[in-house]
Amino acid sequence: MVAGVAFVAPAQAASKDLAIGVTLDIDKLDPHTATSFSTVRMLGLTYGSLVEVGPKLDIRSGLAASWGFNADSTELRLKLRKGVKFHDGSAFDAEDVKASINRVLDTKTTAAARANIATITSVTGSGLSVLIKLSVPNAPILAALDGVNMSMLSSDDIAANKIGKTVNGTGPFKFVSWEPGQSVKLEKNATYWKAPVKLDTVTFRIIPTEASILAALNAGTIQFSVLTSPTVALQVGKNLNLYRTPGLGYVTLQLNARVAPLNKLDVRLAIQCAINRAEVVKTAASGEAKVVGPITSPAYASDPNDRPCPNVDLAKTKKYLADAGYADGLTIKAIVSPTQYATASGTAQNLKAQLAKAGINLELDILDNATYVSRWLAGDFAAAVANNGGRIDPDTMYTRYFPSTGNLNKVAGYSSATMDALFLKGKATGRAAERKVVYKQISQELENNAVWIWLFAPYEYRAAAKNVTGFIPLATGSLIELRVVDLK
């Protein structure tokens, strides 16, 4: 304690200032083109979208107070919230919705969410009423309107080409400054449309390693943090609050069914039967993850045991291999990027060890992140150890991968007429009960064909000092609930 007293730390201000430790800096200020987690998290506090995802992964009203589809789900009518203002004091209305959605749809914007709302043919309206017309029946479009990539921007800012240069949103915090590599500072939006914001300022402080973030929390130099490593999360002591939430993202062994020998169903099933997913979780994630099937959203969650080999069955593996003509075993190359996420190396090494017992040599090609992504996008792999993001709606989660027209179908390495038909049916079905049936069929189709080997959903961790109260963790990874946080 002597050292702690001897060195003088900056005095704590009387105002409610929350310092958040994050490993990565933001990389832009344009919410429509933001793709990195760090940027999305920060901009999520400054911008708002028409709908929001709640703690139970339900769709809630955001800047749209209410909505309704027509009978065949080709028109969505929205009633906007009254009295919402941008940070510059201008009022939010239908003009801003039209300009924002059209900006996302404009190919010149290179917006990340464009593919999710590509079925929108027109946006019309005035005042607080908006009508969105769709080219095909598309009930999941509502979920696609959530998130930073669908932020509502000021139509004046869009016209003046200010997006990305300034931050003028409707969110609970206003942007103050960005010191690249060091910090991003936000302050309270006193005119926020929801309950009054209690924190005066929020500072994202860039501390590149999670062990150092934990040290900063223990030393009291920061009060809140975003952690991804189970190893670090397990070291969080009783002096802090740890929020552990199963995420929507999932870790999987992607198999490229267009490449020999994985083009043989028996080989893919042999791999599925040789992997004990609980062991992967125990080894790679220190037991800190949930074994899952293809769909992770609670409303449509796949039963992880609903697959040809719910448990390891080496006898079946050997039979599948023999049937495929590989009775003596075979070698499969897998790409992996250890810097991409905390459990990547452990997962790859454990899969290699487990498959070796079944006579399958998983040869690991260890790559840096940009090289990995480049080969992954080109479909230049036989297998890939991947950590893919999840969505609350299975359509927006997988429609870019598994339908033959999906823009990441090359990466998925698999398509079929059955799959195409099921995705079309899911899109056109409005009733929740009917949609559940369709997505259960999609899940079974993916598992029965061992398209990929779905392993586990990592937890989202947030650690906070004891005086940080009221935080509600979200499986989406968003920090929007800092709007209700207080510092005692």
Next chain:
Amino acid sequence: MSFGERTSRILLSTPVLRIGSIFTTLFGISIFVFLVLRVIPGDSIVGAFGIETGVLTPEQIAQLKIYYGIDKSLPMQYLSWMQSFLTGNMGYSYSTGISIASLTAKALPVTIELALIGTILGVVMGIAVGTFSARKPGSIRDFAGQLFGLMALAVPGFVLSTTIVTIMANKFHYFPNGYEFVRLWEDPWMNLQQMMFPGLVLGIAVAAPVMRTTRSALLETVDKDFVRTAIGKGVNPRKVQTRHILRNSLIPIVTMTGIQFGYLLGGAVIVENIFSLPGMGRQVLYAITRREYATVQSSVMVFAILFIAINVITDLIYRKVDPRIKK
């Protein structure tokens, strides 16, 4: 002497050859780094958009190639960057929206300060332990000194850094690097606190080779005739140790220090990361992961220029240390 002879004599003189070799080296480095970055898979679009690159349309990709300047031929890309570098702004960082010169102006002083602190601590520790060891070769004190050198070499910087950070934070609730980085001229006391432990970690890494070099140089010098003569003439032993032995052992120590300082400028990435210091190492690492070509190229050129400058300074110190070199 004819004009031609005079010209060729000037061109072949040592300073001109030296300057020529410096520019050739820098040009070679610039080409090498430029090509390596283009050969490795991934580009600025993949670096910025990640897997979302897959949902971009061909038109969007074409527009982004123009935006990132990777639509041009390789020679044009090189010339465009070199022009920016030579005119001083060094290019443009797409992720931060500001010039690389501005970024470097903020990051470089952090790295230089860290490297200087590390080198000073390392040299002081290395010479002290090396001298301590060399006084009685083969004794327990020599063994202890060599054990220090071995451990300093064997313990990786990231292990030492993480251990220090964890112990200080958990036991003493002290981790000044958790606060925003403060520059020396803004708050010297806080800056010293933030630089102290990373400087120590780097210092220990520098101390090991300096200690070993000091020990062997001292042992070599101690047997020289002039040392025996000085002792025989009854010169004060402390004076013999400092003026005769240490002074004449300085050349290899200076060489080793120069090399280590150069490495610290480019190799403090891990320590900068663990102690959250916004230096050049972090700037380059971040730029590599995002394939921000101009940032990597310009930063490496800055490293190369500094490394060469250190070599020149080391040569000048040789002349001061050993007047015979002037001849």
